[in-house]
Amino acid sequence: MKYDIVIVGAGPAGMTAAIYGRRANKTVLLLEAASYGGQIINAHKIENYPVEPHISGFEFATKLYEQAKELGAEFKFEKVVGIEDKGDHKLVNTPSASYEAGAVIIATGSDKRKLGVDREDELVGRGVSYCATCDGAFFRKKVVAVAGGTRTALEDALYLADIAEKVYLIHRLDKFSGAEADYDRLKARDNVEFLLNTQITKLNADKKLESIEVKSKDGTVQTVEVSALFVAVGRVPENQNFSAVIDLDDKGYAVAGENCLTRTAGIFVAGDNRVKEVRQLVTAAADGAVAATAAVKYLNS
Amino acid sequence: MAVVKVTRENFENEVIKSDKPVLVDFNADWCGPCKMLAPVLEEIAGSRDDVKIVSINVDDEDILAEDYGVSSIPCLVVVKDGKEVKRSIGFRGKDAVLELLR
Incomplete structure (x- = not known):
């Protein structure tokens, strides 16, 4: 299966990128390992996002999902295990499929950091x-x-x-x-x-x-x-599977500036998994717009 | 079959005395991941006759939640012949829920 843009991760950054990609008439596939929305679905109330003063995280995620879907973005719930750079195209691999992409946006965000003490996993949900x-x-x-x-x-x-x-x-x-x-x-x-x-x-x-x-x-x-x-010992960026195509810093964040470009032409990063100062919904959405615009420019050149 | 809403009144009949394995979904209205999980469970319930899926609101049924030691939701518990056999915490996609039922 072939798409203009494959986006890895359907959080605020990834879904915003999907909106921009679709509005530029590119075919867009989002691949998500868990549920759309990312960590924001746990937020009881969001009070710092412009225009909506008291929206719940669930409602925010669902509205964004519906907006991206309505514009024609396709969603599949599969975990991406690797990305291969084939020059003029990329392969985005999941355990069950390989998707061909003109450009890829990595917007995987971060996962909780564990304390690393015995029985921690077993006791999740039991204290x-x-x-x-x-x-x-x-x-x-x-x-x-x-x-x-x-x-x-x-x-x-x-x-x-x-x-x-x-x-x-x-x-x-x-x-x-x-x-x-x-x-x-x-x-x-x-x-x-x-x-x-x-x-x-x-x-x-x-x-x-x-x-x-x-x-x-x-x-x-x-x-x-x-x-x-x-x-509450911090979070870990989910870039482990992509070190073949992007540079990571010593904490595992994707090295890329505000332009969201990585060392591989046609591969972009957006959101919390990128090296940055401020990790908020609004900056994740901004990254999504920047990365998708750069991807469209790359595809058209 | 649709997802059955369970309270302390019908818990014994619907869950403990069920002749089929029961997947119990502990959830609450304020829980985002629970709302994400609900349509996944509805879909599975609609396509499987060999299991029963029930929903318990932990705010309304705090005693049931306490009895099952639920302290994080969504919490899925598989009950067979009245006994807990498996448990999972947090949002799970369709494949992961089906795996839990295997």
């Missing part, structure tokens, strides 16, 4: 979570922990402090990067306890998470009883 706003409500009046030093970790702890009996914020360093205001607000809360210079070494569970073992820098080990552990 371990990567989304406080999604799952926090299940731990009303319980004792919970947040792991991480990211801005998200601080926001999660603040959100949970309103719901839970007590919140432990566990960070392997003794300071937080950015978000000073959130840190100050957390320090003012009676039900938030900081465990700094501390790592989580073990998860104790029978059917569900019961406690965690933590070890501080000075060697002290203690067991903390919690019903939930919210992991």
Whole structure:
């Protein structure tokens, strides 16, 4: 099967690229490994996207999906495992098919970073979570922990402090990067306890998470009883399968400027998986427009 | 068959005493991935007579959710002869749900 533009990932960047590609009369296929929308579908309310002040993540994703479909973009739910550069065309491979493309836009975004402690996978949905706003409500009046030093970790702890009996914020360093205001607000809360210079070494569970073992820098080990552990240790760009055609930086982000061009002619990157300062819906959408416009220009030249 | 809405009143009859394997979908109105999953489950329910698919709203049925230790949704639980045999958390595409039912 042959398309002018194949887009890898149907999040805000990929679906916006599809709109621009279709409006330039190119045939467009989107390949998505999970559901359309990407991580935004977990957002309860989006309040920083122009024009729509309180839209839910689900509604945002669905409207964008319908808009791209209405313009004639095709969607297939398959995971892309590799891209081959054949010069005048590219091959985009999934486990079950190979699609020929004039140009490719990689808009795969990022995935949650795991803590990397034993039994973590097994306990997802049984106390371990990567989304406080999604799952926090299940731990009303319980004792919970947040792991991480990211801005998200601080926001999660603040959100949970309103719901839970007590919140432990566990960070392997003794300071937080950015978000000073959130840190100050957390320090003012009676039900938030900081465990700094501390790592989580073990998860104790029978059917569900019961406690965690933590070890501080000075060697002290203690067991903390919690019903939930919210992991907020950052995200990982999903570029692992594409290093044959694009350059990645030391954190795995695709090296490309605001023009979304990569080292391979005809292959573009858009959205959160690209090296950039600001990762927001509006910048993902902007990347989608830039990458698709560049792809159209490439196809027409 | 369509997806059956289950509450604590009909849970025993629809799930525990079912003669077919049951796929239980724990969900909520505020959960985006749950809404993504719903049409996938409707489609499977429409094409398979050998399994029953039921939907439980965790806000209305917090006791059932608690009984099953649900703390993240969407949560799919496969129940056979009244007992849990498999579980999966988060959005799953059609193929992954069918795999869960194998």
